[in-house]
Structure formats: structure tokens, C-alpha cells
Amino acid sequence: MNKQRLFLFVPLLTFIVLAIFFWRGLSLDPNAMPSALLNKPVPAFELPVLPAQENPPGLTTANQELLKGRVSLLNVWATWCVTCRQEHEFLNSLKAQGIPIYGVNYKDNDEDAQTWLTELHNPYVFSVIDSDGRLGIDLGVFGAPETYVIDKTGVIRYKHIGDVNAVVWEKTLKPIVDSLQ
Template sequence: MSTATSRRNLLIFAPLGVALAGGTGFYLMLRGLQDGSFNPRGVPSVLIGRTVPEFGLPPLESSGLPTLASADLANLPGPVVVNFWASWCVPCIIEHPHLMALHRRGVPVYGVNYKDRAPDAQAFLTRHGNPYTRLGVDQPGRVAIDWGVYGVPETYILDRQGVVRWRWAGPITPELMSQEVNPLLDRLRA
């Protein structure tokens, strides 16, 4: 058998090997979803256990709220929630009632309006309510990149020292509120 024939045979079986490896990976992912060992949202944040990067954001002028900067996230009276959101984000509408509930409960919710038009952001808050204590505008998205945000909504919980203790990529749901958010906030308040 010549070298050219051997290479040709190897090239014939290469796609089969790639398909077999992909199929095995897919099977393991499905098995992990079944037994709970694989979390598709489980991309870890490098900020967990650390303070947030230095930043300063301009305000959403029409909101009348104070702006948001990293200095506002140190030496806090209690835990705070930092939420990256946008008016064009459909999952942001889904989670918004939960942010309103946190606000009514007295938990400071700080907002970062991500790559949004100011009139659209203000219309969103007027229509759905404003849970934010502080609100900054990240039009270019640079602060979101520094925080490691994958997309909106994305939510962080910081302790009194401004250390990130929790992060969630995606909308906050009732189950998440009862199983993770509220218990963590209660522990951090104690």
C-alpha cells in the first residue's frame, strides 16, 4: 500500500472520528443535564470573591437618579444587587417584577443600562416601574466587558465590603429568587 493511499484512507475516516467525538460530547452533556452535573449557564465569573473593577458611568438624565461608579460599591450599609439591563431585552421584562420586589423589600438595586437609547430606557422604567437606587448608562458597553457580562440581563450580588458574592447570567425567576437570591441576601444582611 502506498503512502498516498494510506493518507487517503486516513482522510476518509477523519470525519467519522470528528463526528464520533462530537456525538460523545453531546451525549455526555445530555447525561449531565439529566443528573444535574452540567449547568449550561454555569460559566464562572472571575469577579466572584473580588471587588469590581474601577468604573464611572454617566447618569440616565431623565431618571433623576444618582449615577453609578465603583466608589459607590464599597463600604455599603448592606448587600446590594447590581443589574445590567436594556429596554430592548425581552428577558429583562421577565425579571423586572423580581427587581421591583427586591426594591420594595428595601434591597438597594443598582442598575447599569447597557447599550440602550436614553428615551427607550426611560420609557421602559416609566412603563414597568423603577427599582433602581442608582443608575448608570454604559452606552459603549465597556463596563460590561470589564465585569465579564455575557449579555443582558445579568445580575450580581455584592456584600457590605463591595465583594461580588453571586452572579447570574439570564433573567431572575421566581425559583431563583426563593432558592438563591433571598437566602443569600438574608445571610449577607445578618
């Protein structure tokens, strides 16, 4: 008889355990995706640059060495990404403020990307073509847009998932960029 009474508490205990896990899950920040590359150099790459850009003479490929020397942003974008379109105007305003931004055109059509940059203006120092997504895999990209803060030595110091806008810039990215200057 005592075993039957104890058995009645099993559903209650199960509910309590599940409630604890659920509560813990709700307290997590869905945008806080860990990155294995934090405090590590930008992965090595050699990719073609979108030709519609104002590249230095003879620049046909880019590599991680070009990201060294100044604090910069590395922005993963694509024309198929609706959120990328929303953030694009703000990236242009950051360029006007002198913030160097490098682009990774992620799994996209080159012609569409060239048209995008021509019509919406180009916020990037240059943007590499990652048509097969290998650089994205090396960076640990979950999807576009994603933005990385790169220090003067080419090391990733922060990863932001989602669009960069005035609030994200002022509250999160700008303090990090300023601290690295």
C-alpha cells in the same frame, strides 16, 4: 489480515469517544457560566446616571464606591431585551421588600431607557448608562439580563445569567443575600 480487522474497530472507537464527550456536555448546566470576577471587587467605573431617576442632589456619575456598605444586586438590563421586561416587575417587588438594586443600562438608547423606567417603574437605586458596553466587558457580561450579588465591601459574590424571578430569588439569590447580611 489482522490489521484489516483492527481497522474495522476504528469507527466504533470513534463513536464511543464522541458519545462520552456528548454525554459530558449534556450533564453541564448551560446557565453555569464561570465568572472571572467572583470574589473580586466590582470593576472601577465612572459613568453617567440615567437622568429620569430620583438621584441624590448633584449625582451625575456613579462609581463602584457607591455599591459598598450593604448587600445589593447589580442588574444589567436594556430596553431591547425581552427577558429584561419579563423580570422588571419582579425587580420592582424586590425594591418594595427593601432589596437595593443598582442598574447597568447596557448598550441602550437613553431616551428609551428613561421612558421604560417612567412607565414600568424604577426598581433601581440608580442606573448607570453603559452605552458603549465597556463596564459590561469589565463585568464579563454575556448579554442582558445578568444579575450580580455584591457584598458589603463591594465584592462580587455571585453571578446569575437570565431573568430574576420568584423561583430564582427564593432558591438561589435570597440564600446568598441572607448569608452575606
